[in-house]
Amino acid sequence: MTVLNINNNKHQIDANDDMPLLWALRDILGLTGTKYSCGSGYCGTCTVIVDGLAQRACMLPLNSLVGKQIITIEGLSSDSLHPVQQAWLDENVSQCGYCQTGQIMAAVALLNEIPDPDDQQIDRAMAGQLCRCGTYQRIRKAIHLASSMMKTSQDEK
Amino acid sequence: MTRLSRRNFIKVSTITGTGLMLGFNLSGCSDDSGNSDKSSTTSFNPNAWLRITEDNNITIIVAESEMGQGVMTSLPMLIAEELEVDLNKVTTERAPVDPKFGKQKTGGSTSIREAWHPLRQAGAIARDMLITAAATTWKIAVSDCSANNGHIEHTISGKRLSYGELAPLAATLPIPETAFLKNPEEFRLIGKSVPLLNGPDMVTGKTLFGSDVTLPDLLVATIAHCPVFGGQLTSMDDSETRKIPGVQDVVRIDSGVAVVASHYWAAHKGLQSLKLEWDTKGNERISDQSIMDRFSSHPDTANEILSQTGDPGAGLQQAKEILEAFYTTPFQAHATMEPMNCTAHVHNGECDIWAPTQSPDDAQYVASTYILSTTEKLFAKIRRKISDVRLDAIRVHTTQMGGGFGRRLETDYVAEAVQLSLATGKPVKLIWSREQDMQHDFYRPLTHHRLSGGLDTNSRISAWKHHVIGPSRGKSTGGAEPIIYAVPAFQLGYTEDNYPVPTGYWRSVGSSHNGFVIESFVDELASSAGADPYQFRAGLLEHSPRNLAVLRLAAEKSGWGSPLAENTGRGIAVFESYGSHVAQVAEVTVTQSGTVRVNRVVCAVDCGIAVNPDTIKAQMEGAVVFGLTACLKSAINIEKGRVMQSNFHDFRLLRIDEMPVVETHIVVSDEEPGGIGEPGVPPIAAAITNAIYAATGVRIRRLPVSPADLARH
Numbered sequence A: 001m002t003v004l005n006i007n008n009n010k011h012q013i014d015a016n017d018d019m020p021l022l023w024a025l026r027d028i029l030g031l032t033g034t035k036y037s038c039g040s041g042y043c044g045t046c047t048v049i050v051d052g053l054a055q056r057a058c059m060l061p062l063n064s065l066v067g068k069q070i071i072t073i074e075g076l077s078s079d080s081l082h083p084v085q086q087a088w089l090d091e092n093v094s095q096c097g098y099c100q101t102g103q104i105m106a107a108v109a110l111l112n113e114i115p116d117p118d119d120q121q122i123d124r125a126m127a128g129q130l131c132r133c134g135t136y137q138r139i140r141k142a143i144h145l146a147s148s149m150m151k152t153s154q155d156e157k
Numbered sequence B: 001m002t003r004l005s006r007r008n009f010i011k012v013s014t015i016t017g018t019g020l021m022l023g024f025n026l027s028g029c030s031d032d033s034g035n036s037d038k039s040s041t042t043s044f045n046p047n048a049w050l051r052i053t054e055d056n057n058i059t060i061i062v063a064e065s066e067m068g069q070g071v072m073t074s075l076p077m078l079i080a081e082e083l084e085v086d087l088n089k090v091t092t093e094r095a096p097v098d099p100k101f102g103k104q105k106t107g108g109s110t111s112i113r114e115a116w117h118p119l120r121q122a123g124a125i126a127r128d129m130l131i132t133a134a135a136t137t138w139k140i141a142v143s144d145c146s147a148n149n150g151h152i153e154h155t156i157s158g159k160r161l162s163y164g165e166l167a168p169l170a171a172t173l174p175i176p177e178t179a180f181l182k183n184p185e186e187f188r189l190i191g192k193s194v195p196l197l198n199g200p201d202m203v204t205g206k207t208l209f210g211s212d213v214t215l216p217d218l219l220v221a222t223i224a225h226c227p228v229f230g231g232q233l234t235s236m237d238d239s240e241t242r243k244i245p246g247v248q249d250v251v252r253i254d255s256g257v258a259v260v261a262s263h264y265w266a267a268h269k270g271l272q273s274l275k276l277e278w279d280t281k282g283n284e285r286i287s288d289q290s291i292m293d294r295f296s297s298h299p300d301t302a303n304e305i306l307s308q309t310g311d312p313g314a315g316l317q318q319a320k321e322i323l324e325a326f327y328t329t330p331f332q333a334h335a336t337m338e339p340m341n342c343t344a345h346v347h348n349g350e351c352d353i354w355a356p357t358q359s360p361d362d363a364q365y366v367a368s369t370y371i372l373s374t375t376e377k378l379f380a381k382i383r384r385k386i387s388d389v390r391l392d393a394i395r396v397h398t399t400q401m402g403g404g405f406g407r408r409l410e411t412d413y414v415a416e417a418v419q420l421s422l423a424t425g426k427p428v429k430l431i432w433s434r435e436q437d438m439q440h441d442f443y444r445p446l447t448h449h450r451l452s453g454g455l456d457t458n459s460r461i462s463a464w465k466h467h468v469i470g471p472s473r474g475k476s477t478g479g480a481e482p483i484i485y486a487v488p489a490f491q492l493g494y495t496e497d498n499y500p501v502p503t504g505y506w507r508s509v510g511s512s513h514n515g516f517v518i519e520s521f522v523d524e525l526a527s528s529a530g531a532d533p534y535q536f537r538a539g540l541l542e543h544s545p546r547n548l549a550v551l552r553l554a555a556e557k558s559g560w561g562s563p564l565a566e567n568t569g570r571g572i573a574v575f576e577s578y579g580s581h582v583a584q585v586a587e588v589t590v591t592q593s594g595t596v597r598v599n600r601v602v603c604a605v606d607c608g609i610a611v612n613p614d615t616i617k618a619q620m621e622g623a624v625v626f627g628l629t630a631c632l633k634s635a636i637n638i639e640k641g642r643v644m645q646s647n648f649h650d651f652r653l654l655r656i657d658e659m660p661v662v663e664t665h666i667v668v669s670d671e672e673p674g675g676i677g678e679p680g681v682p683p684i685a686a687a688i689t690n691a692i693y694a695a696t697g698v699r700i701r702r703l704p705v706s707p708a709d710l711a712r713h
């Protein structure tokens, strides 16, 4: 039994503590927005945010996560869309959509760290996020858009 | 207005009997013969429906599958346009799978092409029936009524009734003989960029992919296949596996062995602990090198001549200059981001299947072969057909696909899930590991190509011979003829040579490698003729205005001919496939170490009327990435009868930091729509390698490009 803080809720997970977070999310908690693709840390499809950083859920055993704050796509924003999600819609990024929840989580973590990234910073942060449908050009645009949306809402506050 | 004799339409009585429901046919034949008495015969089976209910729900029911190509947005656009409703008022439902509806495949870039007439006709016919219903209600002339935003209005008094209010009366009216379709200049929706309707679900993680299916008591399985193609399991020791908490069962099925567990992690660990022995049937002798060696030792004469015009032998003999070249293209995996998976529940002789599939009809058929009784099977074998009654018991629920690209036209993973549910008596979700997905694909075939071309005294192509060596005629030679250029003497030859590596349909199929071969060899001929590659092509396309126009547009937008930085070159290619015309100009830089960077790709596309321009752009961007990956980065290699690649570290996909700027220019056209999912793939590899040639003088004849070939340039 492992107790984890996921999307600001405490979850008791009845599983062996070597189970990667990915499968606890998907098969035990029913949070299927986090996807499996390579299972080996190569593709970023399973990206979640742990203590503010983008991490690969397929590589994180449950016992490494106790006391950490985990955010998945389901917990990204409580009511309306997160600006990154809105930017994804505005740029019509998704094709099949399978990689996109991971892309979005990686982009959110990037913008938390660098609020106004240039193309190189985007490339560096997102290079581990594969997309077979080839949506990269739009991902770049959407991150710039989200950045300016977040800046505007900061200025308004 | 365009008057079109409608094709087959029938009224279907709805369950509640109070709405309007039209049944019609989406099929490959765009026959508008208007043979109206067909509509009343009982032999006509609709495979698509439009339903308008009293509570104003407008639904189209079609058998297409969504895999990112945007079809669940562009199909409703066609109906909404003619029916005069908002796009967001139209919902889409998947048609049930039933053999009497005909083929239900999503592949070959056919969705919009097949739906273009019938869906708009359905919208127009329903609109006119609603207008007649309103005119009858108000006892006025039809010409005084108009359809607008989900209502019929009386133009003079401003009275209005909603479609839902009129649907019951409309349902009692005869179907009009003629459909009045809008002219393209009257379109308010078609031709406007519309974001994908399922966009919000995709960015919030709510979209249900096949691997997300959950059911009460669901078990999760994962599978091992014989690493050597064609091999079989001879023995196994599962004692360690069965000790793993969560493991429920270890099941041998015809294609391998699966561990069934309460969740994926236990199944995965269980599979790792299995000790398996395989009979490899001698196939460990196979390697891609051995296949290539064999292919290159074939005599020059092809076994079959598939197509010929003029006298290519004489054409070559009389040529001022003859050029010969060999090309080789490797195996490629589909590598969809969502691995193969399927959920099946066999219960009381019935079966429910949830599958991300491009072929729900084949999925249904393959499932039936496992759940039928022996007598029924025998009967099916003799008749080669399974009675519809039995197939009714097999319900296929098609889910969103995490990429398709042709891989999900196959049904291997469906057969496996059905067998696992049969064996355990429980609903089972089978998920392949990435490694299994990579090593047990139906690959784009490895093919070998021999080309001979002649140039006449005017430096035009006088003769063209192309000899393709590979397995499966369609997959090897697709797209190799006709060539778009004016060539007086042409021959396509084929030598079939099979190997025990499964091959399948890989985005744009034969055109993906034949586009590379043809557009590279044309470039070689241009260079031998001392001509500019763009002008050389343009000179051979005077008879083919649409190809010429995209070629010109791509050249112009790319700044063809303008100076470039050092070690940088431009390459051009143009190809026609799936009813569309695409030209691309790639600009690449080659470093001293031989690394290729694609800086920019300019695409010009003529796919007829552009239904959803932003989807067309997205598909071009996606096709460029797909083809560029196969040109520069990925390949499947076989050694000792098995695939050497296993995951994304050795089957490398293009990453965001390698993404070129892709610009798409769409030719304004009022021709009927062509396909869009595939046509962007065929020219891209040649555009890149032609640019490499321009930058370095090195001609690439074997894919993927190896930096070693370019290091010394």
Ligand code: FES
Residues within 6 Å of the ligand: A035, A036, A037, A038, A039, A040, A041, A042, A043, A044, A045, A046, A047, A056, A057, A058, A059
């Ligand atoms: S599934 Fe976790 S990195 Fe690929």
Ligand code: FES
Residues within 6 Å of the ligand: A094, A095, A096, A097, A098, A099, A100, A130, A131, A132, A133, A134, A135, B068, B337, B402, B403
């Ligand atoms: S949108 Fe399909 S894999 Fe990225």
